[in-house]
Amino acid sequence: MTGRVIVITSGKGGVGKTTTNANIGTALARAGNKVVMVDTDLGLRNLDLLLGLENRIVYTIVDVVEERCKLKQALVKDKKNPNLCLLAAAQTRDKTSVTEEQLKDICNKLKKDFDFILVDCPAGIEQGFQNAVAGASEAIVVTTPEMSAVRDADRIIGLLEAREEIKSYKLLLNRVRPNLIKSNDMMSVEDVVEILSADLIGIIPEDTGIITSTNKGEPIVNDEKSLAGKAYNNVAKRIMGEEVPFLDLEEDSGVLSKVKKFFSNLIGKEK
């Protein structure tokens, strides 16, 4: 088996890298793939929390690198899905504890046993980023329709393009708020895609369900009704090569919009 190593990165912090990682990983595993998530955010690990695995971690990636345990011993199995594993970051160490070469080596070993290796990248463009990218051949750049996030994404794209080992990168637009886009208060999906001129792999709507799902330690893709969950599931399908149309986020069923539609129809007829 030769798995695909995908790094999930953003430049700016707080745009939803780790949430994206947890959800795409879970969705891919639910679809029957063997998935391992590698948290490279040394000193600021969070992926374990989002998956509800924080109490099960015995060994971390630093333990593997420093040969205190074997790689397989450090992999924590997900509670629900046996296809899903986590290689946790060390919480008490800093970004220099693992080198690019060591991460490359770990990814190469994991490739033999897994279909997908998702690498969760720390924020920033320093060594932590360089390490996380080292073993990957694909990248997902997470951004939101905000100026600072888009600017940082542009920077990250520039850095990814400079790295030969990254064969392709895709854009994931997170925390999209259709109402604000409609009222022209927020940049639209098209605006961001045009400005960054990158291929889109997903549009995730802002969803309060993300907060509750994080609190429970259960990725939102497990919730069939959630719109963000559906959107993440679609991203997973696109990664697997399926062609899935983007969700129509503008579809709103509020009373006000129905009234507006009624009147706009009336005016249209009069003309």
Add this chain to the structure above:
Amino acid sequence: MAENILKELCNRLLSLFRQTEAKEENAKEVACNRLRVVLMQDRTNLTPELLQRMRRELVELLSKYVEMDKEALELNFDQDGDQMALMLSIPVIRAKDEAEIEDALKSDEDAQEDDESEDNDEDEDSETDNSDEDAQEDEVEDEAEEEISEDETEKEDENLSEDENSDKE
């Protein structure tokens, strides 16, 4: 009578909507435009000062050949996919005739000769004499300023506009 009042009310209501719409359009457009400029600078290391200088020099060069509406001259960046393009839009009032062009070129050549001789003098003095170089730069800027005179855009940095004011006084 009542009809008029009703119409008035309708118009006011409508204008209220139009106003808010116009405002809302700005937030997104402003964000897009600001981002385009800032990304252009990030990607190319072109600072606003350099852009302004480029604009000034272009005006200088082009005004030898055409008479143009300097105020309406626009220098922008356009993006088409991966390709970045520098868009210069110049409203031309009329092309200059040959005599005018020759005059302009001649005076330009003279100026260049002067510059060269000045340069040589400086070289003889000292190559690392910064104060002299600064003075020369200032001279160039002043000249350019006179040429553009009142077509300074909002982007123009404060120093220059201040200089302009003092000149007028």
